[in-house]
């Protein structure tokens with residue numbers, strides 16, 4: 176029925192979809208319903224007992240309206256017959272009072288069942304939302320770093336995240352739908368027996384409202400869907416404008432006005448678009464409600480006329496009028512809920528889409544998975560390696576060939592953006608090379624289990640994370656299984672000089688560091704770096720990679736850290752990135768790269784003697800100290 180959407184657009188001033196795409200066809204909207212069975216399966220897996228209980232109570236409740244209407248009919252008919260017969264004998268009131276008592280019991284039962292259903296909905300909904308959030312976090316953790324750098328990935332993640340809560344609403348809607356359909360079936364039996372045409376009248380009166388709802392739901396979905404990037408930006412602006420991490424610079428640079436203006440602009444645009452949609456929806460909604468009411472009153476007049484002619488009793492009149500009114504409400508509810516279930520199913524598509532994103536860097540079962548060599552015999556060999564970031568025009572690394580020998584300490588030197596961090600990320604297989612290959616002991620890195628590889632590599636990045644956890648936990652993240660091993664944590668702290676930082680903390684290793692949470696104590700940049708460095712020593716890694724490990728350390732701390740580093744990495748392979756030549760010169764060999772390409776490699780004296788790029792950079796820095 177695409178004509179219907181077209182008609183709406185024509186009548187209500189044609190508007191393109193906010194994301195610029197053509198409106199979803201009715202078929203597309205309905206095809207999203209294919210996600211419902213998978214969704215129901217997820218609910219079932221969340222808690223079979225709560226799901227069964229919920230369905231059972233709803234089934235019972237579905238039969239109650241028709242039972243109550245029928246008892247109502249019996250009551251009225253017996254009142255009328257009693258009134259006709261003078262009705263003052265106590266004995267003849269007995270059956271009537273029993274009927275009233277029965278209706279009373281049914282009313283109480285209906286209320287109790289309703290509350291039971293609401294209770295189970297809410298418990299099941301909470302469990303489901305929690306479980307979905309956990310699954311979302313688990314899945315995000317499996318994905319590649321490269322996928323996190325893609326903005327459409329973030330949009331998907333955002334949509335999936337936002338929907339864990341609204342999914343519980345969808346769950347209640349799907350279950351209510353089944354319940355109401357059963358109630359309708361019961362009521363329809365009586366109505367059809369009286370006059371099947373009334374059922375047709377009912378459908379004719381209600382279907383336009385359903386189509387209208389369905390149309391506006393699609394519009395509303397596409398508005399929200401199309402606005403995902405802007406909504407992420409709005410969240411970002413809200414956070415940047417008011418967070419402990421940014422407060423310092425926002426204040427110093429007087430950025431709040433700039434941030435607020437942008438927020439106002441975006442949020443106002445969304446408000447205006449949404450307002451237009453809501454207004455049109457309200458107008459059409461009122462019109463269709465009137466059509467529905469007209470259908471009801473036509474049926475009502477017909478039923479009354481039958482009663483006046485004596486063809487049905489007063490009790491039947493109330494039963495039929497009640498059934499009709501009830502069915503209209505139910506049908507309207509079912510149809511409009513159907514379109515919001517269809518809308519929910521569209522959102523569900525985003526949710527499942529996110530789970531369909533699969534990591535590429537995985538343990539490749541199709542090939543032999545080699546055990547990681549212990550110890551590494553030859554080392555890591557780069558063979559003509561090239562790497563280009565997703566969406567980046569230029570190569571971050573190109574034609575790079577060299578060998579990181581087992582047991583050697585290699586320093587990487589190069590200007591900002593030369594590709595040093597990228598090289599390290601390739602070693603840790605956070606990315607795979609775009610061209611060429613990296614071999615470990617003669618075999619492609621892809622032939623090893625990535626999880627095992629990462630266990631054997633300890634990397635501390637220059638933009639290490641300042642976890643808002645206790646000092647002990649911040650060290651333990653280097654090997655989180657050992658979070659309860661206080662001796663190991665303290666030994667790692669001693670090796671990275673973090674012990675001197677922890678000693679000064681009022682709560683010692685249990686002290687929360689960072690400002691985010693109550694009681695947290697913040698550290699200086701160098702103190703944070705000592706803690707982060709401790710993470711490297713938590714591991715028994717064969718390859719240790721330190722990216723600018725001492726950038727924030729004072730001269731004395733740097734010297735001490737490196738003395739220990741040399742001891743601690745004896746027999747291990749290590750890669751060190753630093754702009755400080757005092758650090759770099761301690762390495763066995765130094766690899767100089769420029770614009771992602773190999774320039775030269777050798778020991779400090781060799782490179783100085785060669786008088787190339789390294790010697791030039793070294794002289795430049797040394798001149799600064801004269």
Ligand SMILES: Nc1ncnc2c1ncn2[C@@H]1O[C@H](COP(=O)(O)OP(=O)(O)OP(=O)(O)O)[C@@H](O)[C@H]1O
Pocket residue numbers: 324564565567571589590591592593594595596597598
């Ligand atoms: N996630 C990314 N997406 C796109 N391009 C990136 C990304 N990370 C780095 N780059 C680009 O790749 C190139 C190499 O970056 P890399 O971080 O490896 O340099 P670096 O030598 O470590 O620099 P620095 O000394 O400043 O830390 C740079 O041109 C950078 O802009």
